[in-house]
Amino acid sequence: MTDTSPAEMASALGKGLLSFPVTTFHADGSFDPEGYRENIAWACSHGPAGLFVGGGTGEFFSLTPAEVAGVVKIAVAEVGRRLPLIAPCGYGTEMAKELARSAEGAGADGLLLMPPYLTEFERDGIAAHVEAVCRATRLGVIFYSRASATIDEVTLARLCDRCPNLVGFKDGVGDIEMMTRIYARLGGRLTYLGGLPTAETFALPYLELGVNTYSSAIYNFLPKFALDFHAAVRRRDHTAVYAALREFVLPYIAIRHRRKGYAVSIVKAGMRLVGRDCGPVRPPLTDLTPHEMDELAVLVSGRN
Numbered sequence: 001m002t003d004t005s006p007a008e009m010a011s012a013l014g015k016g017l018l019s020f021p022v023t024t025f026h027a028d029g030s031f032d033p034e035g036y037r038e039n040i041a042w043a044c045s046h047g048p049a050g051l052f053v054g055g056g057t058g059e060f061f062s063l064t065p066a067e068v069a070g071v072v073k074i075a076v077a078e079v080g081r082r083l084p085l086i087a088p089c090g091y092g093t094e095m096a097k098e099l100a101r102s103a104e105g106a107g108a109d110g111l112l113l114m115p116p117y118l119t120e121f122e123r124d125g126i127a128a129h130v131e132a133v134c135r136a137t138r139l140g141v142i143f144y145s146r147a148s149a150t151i152d153e154v155t156l157a158r159l160c161d162r163c164p165n166l167v168g169f170k171d172g173v174g175d176i177e178m179m180t181r182i183y184a185r186l187g188g189r190l191t192y193l194g195g196l197p198t199a200e201t202f203a204l205p206y207l208e209l210g211v212n213t214y215s216s217a218i219y220n221f222l223p224k225f226a227l228d229f230h231a232a233v234r235r236r237d238h239t240a241v242y243a244a245l246r247e248f249v250l251p252y253i254a255i256r257h258r259r260k261g262y263a264v265s266i267v268k269a270g271m272r273l274v275g276r277d278c279g280p281v282r283p284p285l286t287d288l289t290p291h292e293m294d295e296l297a298v299l300v301s302g303r304n
Contacts (some may be wrong), residue, residue: 006140010167010191016049020057025279046223050084090114097136115149134163142168170195183210221270
C-alpha cells in the first residue's frame with residue numbers, strides 16, 4: 001500500500017510533465033504483460049513527473065477489469081516508488097469503486113476517475129458519483145472532466161469540501177471560461193492537469209489559467225521532444241513553443257484528425273516508427289493506413 005498522501009501525490013504531479021503509457025498488445029490483440037513491463041521501465045527512464053497507467057491513451061475503455069488490475073500491478077512493481085503511479089477507475093459507480101479499491105490494494109499512489117459510460121446525468125448525479133468513489137478509497141482522486149462528465153465551479157467546490165482526497169482536476173473539455181471560474185474559486189486547493197488530446201496545443205494558454213502541467217501522449221515515442229516542449233512552456237518561451245507547434249505538433253494533429261479514435265492510434269504508430277512496437281489498437285479503434293504511416297514517418301524522422 002502506498003505511503004504517499006493524496007496531497008503529496010497531487011503536488012508531485014504538478015512539478016513536471018506527465019506520461020500516459022500505452023497498453024501493449026500482441027499482434028492478435030491480447031495483452032502483452034512482459035512488453036508492458038518493458039514499456040513502463042522505458043517511460044520511467046526519461047524522467048516524467050508521474051505515470052498514468054491504463055488511461056485514455058492506455059485504452060482503458062477496451063480493457064477488462066482483470067486486465068486493468070494486471071496493468072496496475074505490473075506498473076506498481078516496475079515503478080517501485082520512483083514517481084507517482086496513477087491508476088484508472090470508471091464506468092458506473094459500483095465498478096469505479098471496485099477498480100479504486102483494487103488499485104489501492106495493488107499499491108497505486110492515486111486514481112484518475114474516468115467519465116461514466118454511455119448514460120446522461122445531471123450535475124448532482126455526477127457529484128454523487130465522484131463522492132462515492134472518493135469515499136471508497138484513501139487514495140487521492142483526480143476527476144477527469146470530459147464528454148458528459150463535466151461539473152461547474154460550485155459543484156466542484158462542494159465536492160472539495162466533502163472529499164478531502166479529491167485533489168486533482170484534469171480538463172479534457174477546453175472551456176476557457178469554466179477553467180477560469182474553477183481556478184478563481186478554488187485556487188491551489190487542487191492540482192490542475194491539461195487533458196485535451198495532444199495537450200501541447202493548449203499548454204501555453206492553459207499555463208496562465210493555473211494549469212501548470214499536462215499529460216503528453218507524444219512522450220510515448222518522442223520523450224525528448226515532449227520534455228523540451230514542456231520546458232519551453234514553463235519558461236514561457238513563445239518562440240520555441242510556436243516553432244515546435246508549426247514544425248511538428250500541428251502537422252501531427254492534422255493526421256490525428258483524419259479519423260475518429262486516432263488520438264490513440266497515432267501514438268502506437270509513432271512508437272512503431274521509433275522501433276518500440278507495442279502492438280495494434282483494439283477495436284473499435286483502427287490503426288493508421290500505410291499512407292498515413294508514411295506521412296507520420298516524415299514528421300518523426302530525426303526527432304527521436
